[in-house]
Amino acid sequence: MSDVYRKREQLKLYLNGVKSVIEETCRDEHVSLPARQVLTAAVEAICSALSRWDIPFITNADKSWRDIMQEVSHDSSVLWNYLTVLRGPDSQVACASTAKAILTCPLRGRCVHALGVKEFSILSAGEIKRGFINIYEHRNELNHYLRHIVAIWNTFYPPLGKLLTDVFFWDNIEPRKAAIQYIELLNRWLRSKSVIVDLKDEIGGSNE
Numbered sequence: 001m002s003d004v005y006r007k008r009e010q011l012k013l014y015l016n017g018v019k020s021v022i023e024e025t026c027r028d029e030h031v032s033l034p035a036r037q038v039l040t041a042a043v044e045a046i047c048s049a050l051s052r053w054d055i056p057f058i059t060n061a062d063k064s065w066r067d068i069m070q071e072v073s074h075d076s077s078v079l080w081n082y083l084t085v086l087r088g089p090d091s092q093v094a095c096a097s098t099a100k101a102i103l104t105c106p107l108r109g110r111c112v113h114a115l116g117v118k119e120f121s122i123l124s125a126g127e128i129k130r131g132f133i134n135i136y137e138h139r140n141e142l143n144h145y146l147r148h149i150v151a152i153w154n155t156f157y158p159p160l161g162k163l164l165t166d167v168f169f170w171d172n173i174e175p176r177k178a179a180i181q182y183i184e185l186l187n188r189w190l191r192s193k194s195v196i197v198d199l200k201d202e203i204g205g206s207n208e
Contacts, residue, residue: 012053019046061117061190063109071195072155081152082107089145095134099142102131103149103164106186117190125183132167132179139168157189157197 022043026036060068065086072078085107088100101120108116123131135142146168154161163185167178189197 008053012050015046015050019043019050022046058193059190060109060192060195063195065108065111065116068107068109068195078152078155081148081155084148085145085152089142093138093141093145095131095138095142098131098134099138099145102128102135102182103146106190107152125180128183129176129179132175132182136168136175142168156195157185157192158199160185160189 022039025031026039026043031039058067063071069079069082072082085104088104089096093099101115101123105115105120106117108114110116110118135146139146146164150161150164150169152161153164160182163173163178163181166172167175173181
């Protein structure tokens, strides 16, 4: 048995022990209801962690929106931007479906009951180029949505945030060229194992 495996199993046993202690505490009538509610949530979180204990470390392309949400839940402002982005743009905007397919779907991850990264992956480079042009032409109507998109990418993967700012807010890059760069940068993020990419790690090649 390797030292790494032994350590993992020890931590698993420790978590199970913590769960048992919390469950016993929850049954104590001297513990207030608000405290029990928090402790019950802690037990559920530990159970969730234990259920995934032996699942191989996955890339962003394999994660669901729930996985991504859980990974960024420590920061309420990031979580708020992410949840806002999941909804997509106002459906009354002419190119709302295009913006959703190109900008929202990759961030949704793997979805069962909604369009997600799988649906984005079937788009051709030509379709994404045309989509970028369409979004650019309606960028004023999409301003609020695009700002949330940029904000989340500035946190998740800053090169993508900068690219989208340059094309949709500063006119520093032509939409067709931006679309090609978007595909390349997005694929890098999808291959990463962390939602919030550490660029120092990426330079070292540890995320790919």
